[in-house]
Amino acid sequence: MASKPGILTDWPWKHLGSFKYMILAPWAVHSVYLFTKEKERNLGYLLIFPFLLLRMLHNQIWISLSRYRTAKGHNRIVDKGIEFDQVDRERNWDDQIVFNGLLFYIGFTFIPRSYSNVPLWRADGIILTILLHSGPVEFLYYWLHRALHHHFLYCRYHSHHHSSIVTEPITSVIHPFAEHIAYFTLFAIPLLTTLFTRTASIISFVGYVTYIDFMNNMGHCNFEFVPNSLFSIFPPLKYLMYTPSFHSLHHTQFRTNYSLFMPLYDYIYGTTDKNSDAVYETSLKRQQESADVVHLTHLTTPDSIYHLRLGFASLASKPHLSNSKWYSWFIWPLTCFSVFSTWTFVNTFISERNTFHKLKLHTWVLPRYIVQYWRRESINSLIEGAILEADMRGVKVVTLGLLNQSEELNGNGEMYIHRHPELKVKVVDGSSLAVATVVNAIPKGTTGLLFRGKLSKVAYATVCALCEMGIQVATVDKDEYEKLKLRLTTQCGNNLVLSSPTNYAQNKVYAQNKIWLVGDDLKEEEQLKASKGTLFIPISQLPPRKVRTDCFYHITPAMIVPSSLDNVHSCENWLPRRVMSAWRVAGIIHALEGWDLNECGQTICDVERVWQASLRHGFLPLTIVA
Template identity: 35%
Template sequence: MVPPLSTWPWHNLGTFKYLLYGPLVAQVLYSRMNGVTMLRDNWCFHVLILCALKGLIHQLWGTYYNMLFLTRNRRILQQGVDFKQIDKEWDWDNFIILQALIASMAGYSFPILTNLPLSDWRGFLCTILLHMAVSEPLYYLVHRYLHKDHLFTHYHSLHHSSAVPQSFTAGNATLLEHLILAMIMGIPLIGSTMFGFASISLIYGYVLMFDFLRCLGHCNVEVVPHQIYEAFPLLKYLLYTPTYHSLHHTETGTNFCLFMPLYDVLGNTQNSQSWDLHQKISSNAGKNGRVPDFVFLAHVVDLSSAMHVPFVFRSYGSMPFTFRFFLLPLWPLTFASMLAMWAWSKTFLISFYYIRGRLHQTWAVPRFGFQYFLPFATEGINRHIEDAILRADRLGVKVISLAALNKNEALNGGGTLFVSKHPDLKVRVVHGNTLTAAVILNEISPNVQEVFLTGATSKLGRAIALYLCRRKVRVLMLTLSTERFQKIQEEAPVDCQKYLVQVTKYQAAQNCKTWIIGKWTTPREQGWAPPGTHFHQFVVPPIFPFRRDCTYVDLAAMSLPDDVEGLGNCEYTMERGVVHACHAGGVVHSLEGWTHHEVGAIDVDRIDLVWEAALKHGLKAKTGHDQKSNPKIS
């Protein structure tokens, strides 16, 4: 049986829980229709605004924490937030709904709240005194009591189940806890109102500052300089730090205070490491942290996918990318950020995870997909990629892997440009295409006798063609360049060259049911495929699934090992825990400790070797690739 007040009444409503704001919205509209023009006289309006601002405060703190390029050297706990924690904290905003309902009922119970002055300095003084003398010690006592066995197990353990505190963790608690917290927060406001000192600015200021300080304590980023506490020692008793509260989550028998460590001192529950650890983390803020073993150098595709990162919406980034209409209002801000990134022109860290204790990071080049196809942008893009490689080399990174467009053949020869220019690089540059080829080849049924290949003279196309012809599979290579075709054909063993066939039109494949797409294919061109065709692909962006009578395979990808830690965001359209094969290729390169660069043409002889190494380290071929074409197409 579920303990009373341990779950939320709207637990099963999902996103429909936001309809609980409906009566407040209706009241605001009703008041407007009845001539209430002064917004300060509309209590429900202020409640809705406060709810929005409370949510924004938590979101902005979450955004700041996940801006790893700013906070990575200030983080208290180094492990990442994984999908399990994100799912557990998915309904972190339940407490905002609760407080909205309580506040709306208070408005009906205390008519004075509907006609408050804008400001009254006496109210601020009264609220501060009541908070320090009543709310703080009351919370301290209740919090200690919540750590007793029975109450902790049934009510408080949920809050402590999050491995890494974040601003959203502050809201992740049971109904009972938030009822208590609402009461504690309400005491100073009710007291000021009863004394006749309440005002609109007081309510806004206290409620928002309360949430701000809660988020400060849970943010896991030390933002308070230790020099302030050295200059003003008394402050150690009046205001906690993120480090101070983080110790409560790691050593749960200490640091119980709300915001004021004074009561931990009086109750003899202050962690002895609190201020030494704060000074250590604050002092090390400007120093480089742990050097990653592996870096994946990604790039932005477009404005929409640019928002699919943890520091925009953590929950959105934890799901495979799809366009959402709620992102539209953010486009102007995203565009402005894009311009700022171009001006700053620095790579930035967007995520990280661990495999067997090794740190793997994803950096991003501040360039959007369309720029890679502008001839005049080539030099600038290569310069930024080169800067990232040199930075990784200086830091001591072992392997850096290039994402799809960052290793474009026309751009830098699949990374060859950088290796040739800097022959003394210690960091290994990897394009990961060997594993990409291996994934695609292992998707093809061993019984296939003939395939149709577009993009046949590209790096991947060449490797796939040469590998298949060795298996005695007939490869119809779509290319208009006889010279390039013959050059590839000459690389094949003499007895296998006959399996490579040049074709110049899609009509040549009208009887072939296995297509490997390496070049964008229009719906009209797909129409030449016979019913039942399997479309494999390595083209970016992937082709549109037009044919309902055919199956389409996603871009080559692999699932990371089961022991991956700290992974909490999806890589573009990939599922959770799945990365593009070129990313996985870099991971394997790092785990194997290979010391060669993997750039330029693919070594066909290494395809099976890389595939077996990937499987040995626990990477798995992504299952469930096959999908019907777009069901919206009739």
């Protein structure tokens, strides 16, 4: 929102939310009806809706590509990260497509048939469109843009756009409604002129709008990719086509580089930024960034691919909940395709880049879903390859997230250390900090609780830590009890309790304990035995399925990240904003403290030491329950 919002700031359909697309539904249905019923079919009218969908796909490709390239660092222009407030502000990037579609439909409906029924191709119309854009449109836009930077208009309208100093492709269309009216009026000059001179064609309309979308996205993508050879071959191109770095300077300097797509008018009126050429050359030469810490994770549910930072920005900025949205049914063919296509992917890919103090943090994703983790050899090969690549790139620490550190899969990561004893990179499973977060999530004054989870490295260490603290831990499974008993000293072992094998005694234990330590395998029938108000605290990487509405479910082991951790604008799986899993945080702590050890296999660091180190570096306990 602008600092002093003016009239026509909000979009007319703002209150409709995601249902704003219904505005176009009657027109789309009408276009299909006319095309099937009338003898003289209007192809242009029919193609409006498919073209709008194509524009949305075009923009989404730019979003994903930009986020991927800026995460890698190759040719990145501005290093500063973006935050959730920018993602929220730019969530309505598709409003301008709805607006344009509505105007196109109205135009085709009310303009006489002799004008609106345009052919597929006309060369003279395309030439006229190019000339009109290069002259009147670019010239008028330059002066409109300068006017929008006057204090009166800037604080009421254009400051909303400039709130994004570090731009993404969709930043290009984030303007108040009034600005979009002005821009469409300018861009309508070639469209209406060719229409009324009877030189318009479907190709000229589609091509011109696609050109505007392409150049807008390119100018705000924050990575330079226009090769210098183009300007060497044709030097005048410097004045006819801007580059991403050229427009990026407008967002960092504000009072330079006002042109739309052609820098010509900036050169004519002396508003070209003096650093334009230097920033362009520097960005082109910039190499891929090396990380200090890599978090190696993977895809979870089939629709989790859309919740990646590289996927849909609006979804990535919210916790990934198990309940599907209504629109997920419309894209299920694409979802299924993504699951099957991952079988052919053989390399991890970077999805996120963060900085914390002097550390560079990357998140790498294995292109595999949970349902594919039964193929142990294939998965281990991918993880091993990622660790070796990280070692080659000089990474200090690799943390294994989710099932990548499964004991059944690779012995909590120990397999890779045995196979490659020469590794310089440290492999961390983060179990110590996970134990610390669980222990510190236990409400003060607790004297006893129930353990109902799968026995794992974290489970063993957590139960041992609680028994040493004098908290009584009950279990209803004899086999679990005997295995846990072997890990405890005689004195602490007295705090481990096995309930009687009778159903009555077990149900009594379920009901008496208001705090349960649980894994993701907690069954529905067990949850139903808990008394009202029971607090379920997960000790697993994956959360249990929520069944009870009268109970509380703690978030899986995680911590709130410090405000100085930069470029955090997506949620880690089901975790809230600016919250990281304890396993991921552990790798950052290892790198900050310079600990020279592999925390994998059965190795558990000093839990209290790890906990205090995380607090000292600004990470905070998480107390969120649902």
